[in-house]
Amino acid sequence: MEQAHEILIVDDDRAMREMLSSLFSARGFQVAEAASGDQALETIADSDVEVVLSDIRMPGRSGIDLVGELRRLRPQTPVVLMTAFGTIGSAVEAMRVGAFDYITKPFEPDAVALAVDRALEWRSLEEENRRLRKAVDRTGSLGDLIGESAAMREIFAVIKRVAQSKSSVLVSGESGTGKDLVARAIHYHGVRAAQPFVPINCTAIPEGLLESELFGHVRGAFTGAHASRQGLFEKADGGTLFLDEVGDMGMGLQSKLLRVLQDQEIRPVGGTKTTKVDVRIVAATNQDLEQAIADGRFREDLFYRLNVIPLRIPPLRERPDDIPPLVEAFLRKHATDGKRWFSKEALDRLSAYAWRGNARELENVVERALALTDSTCILPEELPLAAGEGEPEEVTSERYLRNAALRGVPLSEIEHRYVTEVLDVTGGNKVKAARILGIDRKTLYRRAERRAARQQSAS
Ligand SMILES: Nc1ncnc2c1ncn2[C@@H]1O[C@H](COP(=O)(O)OP(=O)(O)OP(=O)(O)O)[C@@H](O)[C@H]1O
Numbered sequence: 001m002e003q004a005h006e007i008l009i010v011d012d013d014r015a016m017r018e019m020l021s022s023l024f025s026a027r028g029f030q031v032a033e034a035a036s037g038d039q040a041l042e043t044i045a046d047s048d049v050e051v052v053l054s055d056i057r058m059p060g061r062s063g064i065d066l067v068g069e070l071r072r073l074r075p076q077t078p079v080v081l082m083t084a085f086g087t088i089g090s091a092v093e094a095m096r097v098g099a100f101d102y103i104t105k106p107f108e109p110d111a112v113a114l115a116v117d118r119a120l121e122w123r124s125l126e127e128e129n130r131r132l133r134k135a136v137d138r139t140g141s142l143g144d145l146i147g148e149s150a151a152m153r154e155i156f157a158v159i160k161r162v163a164q165s166k167s168s169v170l171v172s173g174e175s176g177t178g179k180d181l182v183a184r185a186i187h188y189h190g191v192r193a194a195q196p197f198v199p200i201n202c203t204a205i206p207e208g209l210l211e212s213e214l215f216g217h218v219r220g221a222f223t224g225a226h227a228s229r230q231g232l233f234e235k236a237d238g239g240t241l242f243l244d245e246v247g248d249m250g251m252g253l254q255s256k257l258l259r260v261l262q263d264q265e266i267r268p269v270g271g272t273k274t275t276k277v278d279v280r281i282v283a284a285t286n287q288d289l290e291q292a293i294a295d296g297r298f299r300e301d302l303f304y305r306l307n308v309i310p311l312r313i314p315p316l317r318e319r320p321d322d323i324p325p326l327v328e329a330f331l332r333k334h335a336t337d338g339k340r341w342f343s344k345e346a347l348d349r350l351s352a353y354a355w356r357g358n359a360r361e362l363e364n365v366v367e368r369a370l371a372l373t374d375s376t377c378i379l380p381e382e383l384p385l386a387a388g389e390g391e392p393e394e395v396t397s398e399r400y401l402r403n404a405a406l407r408g409v410p411l412s413e414i415e416h417r418y419v420t421e422v423l424d425v426t427g428g429n430k431v432k433a434a435r436i437l438g439i440d441r442k443t444l445y446r447r448a449e450r451r452a453a454r455q456q457s458a459s
């Protein structure tokens with residue numbers, strides 16, 4: 001059995017206290033009482049009170065003061081304040097100091113019970129969030145999702161926030177960026193986790209079948225429909241429907257989906273009756289849906305319905321900080337003995353690679369590297385990377401130049417950096433460097449001198 005929730009009722013008016021006390025006892029709460037703000041603080045100090053229901057105006061420490069103290073001492077304990085009619089000013093003040101909610105006297109028992117229930121719900125969400133935050137901070141992961149980059153941490157935070165709501169989420173990102181995992185994380189970290197998570201790949205199913213797949217059909221709806229069948233929307237009732245590759249859905253079905261999302265009810269193919277459904281939608285796409293809208297392949301109104309919360313996962317090459325932890329996770333997954341790893345150089349090479357197939361490609365490379373060699377410590381030359389495909393130099397310089405252009409870096413600066421690089425790779429050999437640069441040696445000397453002079457005057 002679930003343990004009884006503990007509530008503390010604070011009011012200097014004894015009749016009020018007793019009324020509330022019996023109200024909450026009847027609802028299965030364990031009730032503590034206090035006649036003043038000071039007494040409330042004492043009671044709370046050594047108790048497991050989860051929620052406080054307090055009057056505002058009391059002799060001594062007021063309800064407002066009590067909220068202030070509790071925010072400081074026990075921020076996880078929500079306070080619902082009761083204010084007499086006509087003192088809205090203090091109610092506003094109560095919210096400002098951090099009360100969870102307030103109700104105005106006189107109130108219906110249901111109203112106060114509802115406010116307390118919501119406070120408890122908030123508290124459990126907060127606890128859950130805190131627990132998840134701790135888990136993330138320690139390991140740089142959320143469920144099966146791994147990531148230590150700022151971008152992924154931000155995504156983890158968004159996932160945890162949106163998991164608690166019912167708003168539609170549109171996850172976008174290149175193939176292999178983990179959209180599937182993100183969709184699952186949203187479901188399994190939310191209030192719907194105990195309900196079904198139902199994925200459907202909109203590409204894999206022919207348009208004609210997709211409709212009955214989603215909404216079900218009645219018996220005799222079409223040839224072969226010998227029995228009526230429940231659609232995925234109904235299967236996902238109370239839970240989450242994951243529309244993968246939503247950009248591949250045909251226009252006809254898009255209109256039908258839009259209607260379902262608007263009305264929250266479905267009508268099976270061939271049926272006349274509609275059924276209410278409570279389904280949270282997470283959609284994913286590796287296409288640019290805005291482009292698809294411009295091309296007339298995707299309905300703009302449906303896009304807005306799906307894109308209530310956009311979650312864009314950047315390509316792996318834009319978050320190289322995630323590569324080492326991902327490599328480690330994939331190593332753990334595929335080298336079960338845990339006695340094999342990558343050399344520092346191999347890891348560097350992996351970190352600089354372009355990963356057009358993102359984490360999926362990285363996982364494949366790790367798995368193949370383990371299969372292809374017996375080395376305990378895998379070296380760069382043992383990495384099965386596609387030659388010429390996204391050479392590291394190319395990527396970094398591309399990005400460097402792009403950033404430079406955005407920042408407005410003058411050509412002399414780029415030139416200077418290139419000359420420095422070339423000198424570096426030639427080990428300072430100016431003859432070789434000049435040959436690579438396609439300038440004569442004297443020019444190179446002059447440049448080097450000018451630079452030295454500039455550096456001197458700068459320091
Ligand atoms: N952040 C991550 N942490 C751990 N594994 C990841 C991560 N991102 C992706 N992967 C792994 O990479 C593979 C591809 O991920 P997933 O299927 O979620 O990608 P996707 O974005 O849905 O790709 P597609 O667009 O091709 O469907 C999976 O094996 C998944 O476990």
Ligand SMILES: [Mg+2]
Pocket residue numbers: 179180244
């Ligand atoms: Mg996918």
